[in-house]
Amino acid sequence: MKSVKFLFVVVMAFLCSSSFAQTQTDTIKVYGNCGMCKSRIEKAVKLEGITNAAWSPDSKLLVVSYESAKISNDDIQKAVAAVGHDTEKYSAEDKVYKKLPGCCLYERKKTEAAAKQ
Numbered sequence: 001m002k003s004v005k006f007l008f009v010v011v012m013a014f015l016c017s018s019s020f021a022q023t024q025t026d027t028i029k030v031y032g033n034c035g036m037c038k039s040r041i042e043k044a045v046k047l048e049g050i051t052n053a054a055w056s057p058d059s060k061l062l063v064v065s066y067e068s069a070k071i072s073n074d075d076i077q078k079a080v081a082a083v084g085h086d087t088e089k090y091s092a093e094d095k096v097y098k099k100l101p102g103c104c105l106y107e108r109k110k111t112e113a114a115a116k117q
């Protein structure tokens, strides 16, 4: 009887930890301008583990919900930078940024490289 109880506890513990996968919501500063930026940014974070993402052209903030076991805040910021948008932690490559449509050429955050120019 004791072992049955133990097994029950183990199974319950397993069910609890797996059914409540940790979902985290972060707000990340992402540089951009307009509605086109919005769709580009939100498309870039349609990734495994991300449950919700919305970027506001007014606040320049990306509110993203994700399962922290599957993807990290850094991964998300890298994915955004990869499509040409600087984030608070990662900068887009110049060549990617320069390919953005004219209306999307947002004022870039001050990077060391920009400061030298």
Ligand SMILES: [Cu+2]
Pocket: 032, 033, 034, 035, 036, 037, 038, 103, 104, 105
């Ligand atoms: Cu834009």
